[in-house]
Amino acid sequence: MSIPIPRELDVDLTQVPRHWMAGNAAATAISNGINMLFPHGERFFVRSVKYYLDQIEDPHLRAQVKAFFKQEGHHAKAHDDFNEVLRTHGFEIDGFLERYRRITAWVEARVPAKLNLAGTAAAEHYTAILADGAFTKGALDTLHPVMQQLLAWHAAEEIEHKAVAFDVLHEIDPSYALRIAGLAYATVMLGMFWAWATTMLLRQEKLGFFGTLRELRTLRQGDPIIQRVFIAGIRQYIRRDFHPRDNPNDGLAARWFAERGLPFPEAA
Numbered sequence: 662m663s664i665p666i667p668r669e670l671d672v673d674l675t676q677v678p679r680h681w682m683a684g685n686a687a688a689t690a691i692s693n694g695i696n697m698l699f700p701h702g703e704r705f706f707v708r709s710v711k712y713y714l715d716q717i718e719d720p721h722l723r724a725q726v727k728a729f730f731k732q733e734g735h736h737a738k739a740h741d742d743f744n745e746v747l748r749t750h751g752f753e754i755d756g757f758l759e760r761y762r763r764i765t766a767w768v769e770a771r772v773p774a775k776l777n778l779a780g781t782a783a784a785e786h787y788t789a790i791l792a793d794g795a796f797t798k799g800a801l802d803t804l805h806p807v808m809q810q811l812l813a814w815h816a817a818e819e820i821e822h823k824a825v826a827f828d829v830l831h832e833i834d835p836s837y838a839l840r841i842a843g844l845a846y847a848t849v850m851l852g853m854f855w856a857w858a859t860t861m862l863l864r865q866e867k868l869g870f871f872g873t874l875r876e877l878r879t880l881r882q883g884d885p886i887i888q889r890v891f892i893a894g895i896r897q898y899i900r901r902d903f904h905p906r907d908n909p910n911d912g913l914a915a916r917w918f919a920e921r922g923l924p925f926p927e928a929a
Contacts, residue, residue, distance in 0.1 A: 665821040667731035668926040683803040687876035694859030699740035703733040709777040729825040779843020782826040789823035792816035796913040817914035824905040
């Protein structure tokens with residue numbers, strides 16, 4: 662696997678409207694729900710892998726890890742900026758974000774470092790599936806242009822480093838039981854906080870349950886997130902011989918940019 666290429670994205674997020682996903686409040690809230698988690702989550706991924714940096718003997722993997730750190734750092738900063746945009750849109754997000762940080766920090770400090778690493782490897786599998794879908798399910802084409810740039814850039818780099826944490830885990834401890842424990846850890850944490858954040862945002866949109874369903878039905882195409890990301894992702898990950906490179910999506914980003922005549926983001 663090649664060394665990931667850290668890139669910086671220069672976009673004006675202040676141009677992003679409140680309902681940036683197909684003009685749809687419910688779909689935007691679902692997407693905002695996970696985007697809100699990225700700054701703290703990406704920094705957790707970096708800490709989990711960095712804990713074992715001195716134990717990584719393969720020089721190529723060490724180079725991949727250092728590039729992974731840079732990419733994730735850029736992502737965290739960009740989504741910090743995005744969270745600021747949510748505040749300007751009138752969303753009250755700081756109470757949730759503080760609880761999210763406090764709970765996850767409490768958990769991180771109390772579980773073994775290997776489990777944090779295993780959770781990161783599994784979470785990176787989920788984000789790679791989300792990134793794959795961004796390029797193959799047409800979701801990016803319904804976005805406001807600035808969010809399209811942000812999420813296409815992020816998705817491209819998630820695919821590039823999809824195997825880094827997994828390979829570090831395999832070098833540190835290739836235990837199948839540890840890998841599956843990490844999958845359970847990541848699934849519970851990601852699923853719980855994504856659902857919590859989305860619910861919080863939908864309440865502020867005052868859509869209600871049936872209003873949310875009506876909004877989602879207006880979309881011409883849907884993306885079954887639970888089935889595609891969680892169910893299919895778990896089925897892949899529990900195979901004993903699974904590796905993130907089993908998913909042949911390395912060329913998706915470059916092809917997506919080329920098909921639309923857009924420049925592929927350059928290295929920072």
